Amino acid sequence: MRPIRDILEAQSVVVIGASRDQEKPGAQLLKVLKDVGFAGRVAGVNPQGGNVFGVPLYPCVRDVPFEIDLAVLLIPPRFVPDALRDCAVKGVKGAVISAEGFAETGTQGATYQEDVRAILKSSGMRGFGPNTLGLVNTQTKLTTSYFANSQMLASGHIGFAAQSGIFVGALLRYLSSLTGLHLSKGIGLGNKVDVNESDALSFLADDEQTKIIGLYLEDVKDGGRFVKNLKKATARKPVLIIKSGRTQAGAKASATHTASMAVEDSVFDGIVRQAGAIRLHAIDEFVRTLKGFLNMPLPAGDRLAFVSYSGAQAIMSIDTTIEQGLQAARLADATQARIGRVIATSSKTKNPIDIFPDWLTHGYEKTITEVVKALLDDRGVDGIVFISFAEANPEVYQSLVNVVQADRRKPVFVSLLGDSLDKAACERLLDAGGLPCFDFPEQAVRVFARMRQYAKRIKGTE
The missing domain is CATH 3.40.50.261 (Succinyl-CoA synthetase domains)
Structure with a gap:
């Protein structure tokens, strides 16, 4: 299985669903990549071709004239499987699937998500999401969020992964507005069709820029692997975890948010304690604790x-x-x-x-x-x-x-x-x-x- 480092350190990005309308998300992402100083190659995919903000648009991802490390899919769920098949033919290393409307919404969405899973597995391509704004690498100025800005891409030492969609972007924008709380890497997991919290932990534990790890989770995909990777991470750096769905009502809400399956809260607490991580219950606690670890011995x-x-x-x-x-x-x-x-x-x-x-x-x-x-x-x-x-x-x-x-x-x-x-x-x-x-x-x-x-x-x- 390809390591997610290959995607987080992408040197070429293609935005699938890049409108020629400069106000649409796809066009805005191409502009953001230019504005924040991403130095890699960038292109868009639009059936009508053309260009936007000086970035060329190609009718199909297979028409892009360079190797693609990362594709960002800003298209409705029904178009995602075919777009991923084209990415597989092109040899794309990884894809961020931003749209919601997959397993969290019902039978049809679950079918789309299973199609996505099968394509990723057969091709070896890594997938983030669906239902996520994706990735941030402040070293290379890579972002897949169309409302990112230069402040959010200021280099720091917080590695953050979250099982959510737009919340990730909002939280990272908030953190970056505070003195000294800048990101190293950001990983949006969304519905976790492929890349999950264990992959993120393994990467962030090894990442030299990251000095402290933060996680927002609603469930855990593979308990045994999660415990193993969490222990590995906490042996190297502090890991702060916010897990929602602590109550029956919260667990029910998470099922409709990212198609999560509830984990018994007392069991999760035991896992965290056993591994040496620190569990928090609110964002304000998370921010205060970050301040302490990042600034003090x-x-x-x-x-x-x-x-x-x-x-x-x-x-x-x-x-x-x-x-x-x-x-x-x-x-x-x-x-x-x-x-x-x-x-x-x-x-x-x-x-x-x-x-x-x-x-x-x-x-x-x-x-x-x-x-x-x-x-x-x-x-x-x-x-x-x-x-x-x-x-x-x-x-x-x-x-x-x-x-x-x-x-x-x-x-x-x-x-x-x-x-x-x-x-x-x-x-x-x-x-x-x-x-x-x-x-x-x-x-x-x-x-x-x-x-x-x-x-x-x-x-x-x-």
């Missing part, structure tokens, strides 16, 4: 220290710490003495450290710098959560960024509360400096817990 232990202007938020955070199976760090006497240089009240030099009102005396930047440096040097502290408020002038946090950038021994997270516009400005500065910023400290604690879970997994202590 893995924690060496489970002891957290808190620096706060507010006793209330710190106490709630410690409750979450204990609930997550972590510990509130006990600070060394030497650490408390160092903190005492800028915090006059001795009780406030213990964990959680309360910097108010002392920062009014010593200055905010000096106070937070001294406190964080002391905690980074304390061997009894494995991570730091800095709880503060959103300043109108975000530059006050630059000194904190500088301290953390200079000392990467431990994960440090920031939580800011306050005016939404001020917070957005502060968060941009912190994120640009590689310092993850969250709305609430409990979120930071949960991210730390997931990172600790993975750290224990790769050391074989879980």
Whole structure:
């Protein structure tokens, strides 16, 4: 079976269903490939020939005068089998089938999908979908999404595969709009007529550009192969999984979405734990966890220290710490003495450290710098959560960024509360400096817990 790397690293793309109407998806995809800088050969297929955006259109894929690595089929389901047969004759390596209307819609659609499966199997061509926007490779600027843009093709380290259609494109556009959360590779699985989650895991585990893997799944095709490939992947890099269909109603909805067969949720949970992956239940959790893994070192232990202007938020955070199976760090006497240089009240030099009102005396930047440096040097502290408020002038946090950038021994997270516009400005500065910023400290604690879970997994202590 041909490896999917051959398709993800395609050097030639043909769009089947490329209209001469510049507003239609096929024409738009040809324009996108030019705009984002894809350097490979590109052509379109249209029965009437011609050209669009300066790209030649040929009546049939067999008429294209160069070898084709990847065909993107933007045509209705009833035309897909014949188009794939032409692709097989041409020797196309792989195909992305974008249309919906296959097995998820009923008997006729299921017949089309079985025809597609048979053609792919007999020809050796690899197929993505149907019901997917397909592929992204930010190294080569390959995309099969007609609403991609240059921002989405900015090079990053997140490898993402999803059993969905347009959701993949929407999520990737959102991630790429956030500082530091750019993609390495994106793989749309859709109905998984051929390429499935196990293929994607195997590829992303081996991909040097990918530092962390994300999966969105509704079911699993081959449980044994999935577990094997998931274990292989988690031994090399973190794997974050969102699986929907956790409830009976959700499972029923997934059957009409991508023709999925439900997997007992408790069984899936066990598989994920056994393999050492991290399961999440929502996109916001996924994004926050990405921030932690991509920007911070893995924690060496489970002891957290808190620096706060507010006793209330710190106490709630410690409750979450204990609930997550972590510990509130006990600070060394030497650490408390160092903190005492800028915090006059001795009780406030213990964990959680309360910097108010002392920062009014010593200055905010000096106070937070001294406190964080002391905690980074304390061997009894494995991570730091800095709880503060959103300043109108975000530059006050630059000194904190500088301290953390200079000392990467431990994960440090920031939580800011306050005016939404001020917070957005502060968060941009912190994120640009590689310092993850969250709305609430409990979120930071949960991210730390997931990172600790993975750290224990790769050391074989879980």
